[in-house]
Amino acid sequence: MSLQQRARLRESPLGRKGEELGRVLDFVCEEIAPFPTGNGHPAFFAWVNSPPAPAGVIAELLACAINVTCGMGENALMDLERGTVRMLAALAGLPETTGGVLTSGGSMANLLALASARTWFLTRRGSGDGAAYDRDHARLTLYYSAQAHMSVAKAAACIGLPSHRLRPVAADAHDRLDPAALRTAVTDDLDAGLLPFCTVTTLGTTATGAVDPLEPVTDLCRRTGMWHHADGAWGGLGAAVPALAPLYRGVGSVDSLTVDPHKTLSVPVGCGALLVPDPEHLHTAFAHRASYLTAGEPDALPWLSHATIELTRPGTRALALWATLNHLGHDGVTALIEHSLTLADQLCQKITAQPRLELLPSGPWPVACFSITAPDNGDQEELHARVAHRVQARGRAYLATVAVHDRTVLRACLCNYRTTTNDLDLLIHEVLHAADADHSPPTAASAQPPHHR
Known part of the structure; x- marks a missing residue:
């Protein structure tokens, strides 16, 4: 694409008269x-x-024509979103109680997770507002692997955590978060009077496809009163794949999980998800009332806007995700991931067979890192x-x-x-x-x- 073509898209003015559709x-x-x-x-x-998978493309077009918001009021697409969230939770190995919301992607899901963790942590301490909030918020400290996606640090900045209270924890030789290094960092900060409130593990790191250990991190979080968020934007559905499932032991005990269907499942771009085994944590963090926004029935389900920062929310996410999942079925989801895993293994073999190329350790998610002599x-x-x-x-x-x-x-x-x-x-x-x-x-x-x- 030429510079002139790009400039034309950026700078063309609106004509006085409209054109044919x-x-x-x-x-x-x-x-x-x-x-x-x-x-x-x-x-x-x-x-x-x-x-994008064809089913999602067709579904997005139909959802645009229906044109409802999945934030307020009651409509079929809002119930469908609740249903697709439960489908994702089942694939990910989370409890049946799990709820959550679809998001624009992993960055938004990670932001919602950290904001929920902050509210949960401060509320439990009795410092959800006032002077106690100011005092405790100024000591909140976040932990994540040095291999974590940059959206984690960005989300921390958005909820008001300065960089000097972010702790990128060293990874081991396999690019996984090192539980011993995490434990040392948390202990040192507790001794210094800080408030460790959340640890983020990564399920499928962007650089090498590594999966952080879940159970030791959850154990540390329970003992120190922290929230455990797992960023599985790429690898959040690994529990559904027999070859990967052993790495996901304990996934059902995390406090929140990010999944990106527009990565793993080929749903059209703009469909992420935050899954929370206890969805009431989302409502505590994000439910706000207004006289012009009241549910009609006393026993109505909470609107999905009460679980996120968005009020106007597109129904395209729900229908595109449902159509893709419905077309694949559980076995199709597994086969889709296994297809990429098989190709990654074959690519690694082809790289190894080339004398001028050197294969570097990576995986288990399907990525090959290599160098040239x-x-x-x-x-x-x-x-x-x-x-x-x-x-x-x-x-x-x-x-x-x-x-x-x-x-x-x-x-x-x-x-x-x-x-x-x-x-x-x-x-x-x-x-x-x-x-x-x-x-x-x-x-x-x-x-x-x-x-x-």
């Missing part, structure tokens, strides 16, 4: 559709950004950045770089239900072709990628 289709075909992120392509490996002892990190840029620029495949143990390496993520082994071969070819550009022009034979549909 059909022009919308022409505009999208000419100016929008040809320039997507690329995540719909089966050879896109850069981020946890899956393509730098020629003549050159700067390997700069080489990786150049290779990633060249692969992206050629447009046949797409991957990105990531920092792992203070090294910039290549990272390929598997989350596309359309990806096949042909796409893995294409990726390897494109990486090696891009690396060859540092030496000499490739031959005509080597410049041609493998046959791809």
Whole structure:
């Protein structure tokens, strides 16, 4: 997409007269559709950004036509959202009591979780308001793995926690939060008069796909009076997969869990979820009353706006998620995740088979981190950045770089239900072709990628 085309989208003024409605289709075909992120392509490996499943696309269109809000009042889509939340909770291995809300994504879900944890913690201490609130809020301290998603620190900032009371806890050799390091950090802060109120574990780290240990963290949280939030935006449904289930022992005891259906389940973008085994915690944190917003029946269920900061909430999330889950069924959800896991294993084998490539430890979620042997002892990190840029620029495949143990390496993520082994071969070819550009022009034979549909 040229700079001129981008500027035209940003700067074009509104005309005085309207245009024919059909022009919308022409505009999208000419100016929008040809320039997507690329995540719909089966050879896109850069981020946890899956393509939309057809069931979700159709459902979003229908939900837009129905055009209700899932925040206030009573309507069918609000009940459907409650139902899809229960479906997600069952897949994740949470108790039957679990409730929650659909969100725009993991960032919003993590924000709601930390805000709920704060309210829960301060209310239990009797410092939910007034001078006691000011005194205790100024000592709240948050813990999370050094491998946690950046949205955790951003959410902490949004609820008023300064960076000097955030504790990125060291990870172990497998990029999982180290319970011993967490215990030491909490003990030191308690001795210093601070108030540890929440620990966030990550189920499927963005960099390497690691899963933090759940049971020892929950045990520490119970003994010290903390909330345990698990950020499973990518890997929150691992308990539904037999190969991953042992890593999720104890998931039913967390206080809240983030899940992103628009990652793991290919629901169209804009569908995350916060699941809470005791949904009353959400109502305590977010329910606000107004004379113009009152439920009609005395025994009516709490509106979903009482469980989040949004009042106007789109029904597209609920219908798109329900349609996708209904189309897949429980076995289809498991098969979808297993498809990515299988491809990741195959990609790792292909990387290992290449003498110029070095596979780095990653997983269990489907990601492969690897490096290229730098020629003549050159700067390997700069080489990786150049290779990633060249692969992206050629447009046949797409991957990105990531920092792992203070090294910039290549990272390929598997989350596309359309990806096949042909796409893995294409990726390897494109990486090696891009690396060859540092030496000499490739031959005509080597410049041609493998046959791809």
